[in-house]
Amino acid sequence: MNDRNDEDRLNNAGAVRPRIAMPANPDVLNSLRRLGLNQYEAKAYYALSTTGKNTAGELSERAELPRPRVYDVLASLQNKGFVAVQPGRPVTYTSLPVYEAIKTLRKQRQEELSGELAKIDEVGGELATKLSAAGALPSFASEAVWTLKGREAIYSKLASMIEESKKHVMLSTSAAGLHRKLGEYGKVLEKAKGRGVKISIFAPTDRIKAGDFAKIAKVNPIELPTRFAVADDQSLLFLTPEGTHADEELALWLHNPHVSSTLRQVVRE
Secondary structure, three states: OHHHHHHHHHHHOOOOOOOOOOOOOHHHHHHHHHOOOOHHHHHHHHHHHHHOOEEHHHHHHHOOOOHHHHHHHHHHHHHOOOEEEEOOOOOEEEEOOHHHHHHHHHHHHHHHHHHHHHHHHHHHHHHHHHHHHOOOOOOOOOOOEEEEEOHHHHHHHHHHHHHHOOOEEEEEOOHHHHHHHHHHHHHHHHHHHHOOOEEEEEOOOOHHHHHHOOOOOEEEOOOOOOOEEEEOOEEEEEOOOOOOOHHHOEEEEEEOHHHHHHHHHHHOO
């Protein structure tokens, strides 16, 4: 508080100062907002980046920030890694290079995301236990057909099918889909193979690239007219073409031994 009072006395001493507000750059401010800074934080960082070292009072005028808010804004920017503080009378502030601020922001967001994902896993496990204890019914009905929308939902179902498989897994996909799926499910497929599951993949790829996947599955370098996945008694049929946006992808999921067996026989793995 003493630092603020000292700065106020210095700023208020002598004649009335000319207004030093600087014009804002909307494009820069918009980019800063997209990084998660609020309006005041974006204006403060932009002003510091273009004018150098400032006191809180100078920054308040240059960035046109309400004086009662400027200290909170600067403290927030410091916590986010965008601003450095130089102690003294008065205290001065300067912007850190944007590439340093981005690195700090990435680390903070990664830690936050890891914490959120851990919380989701914890709550999900607790919920599954509680639902099981409450006598919740299975999430599927035998012989029924269900529609899944969105690549993430489809991939989650496919991951569950592979993890639950005991005998065989068959995938029919495109060349791009092959690399995408193996990147997503490589470890899950390796574990399935370790359990003795027979894994077959049908995708248009050359023999050299097919050899890269040989340790996981038998790769048949041919393109089938339909993308699908079969794992024991479950089937997942992709309805939308390869170029469909991820959010708009559709798939049919069936828990039906007859359909799954028919698909395996038709393809003749």
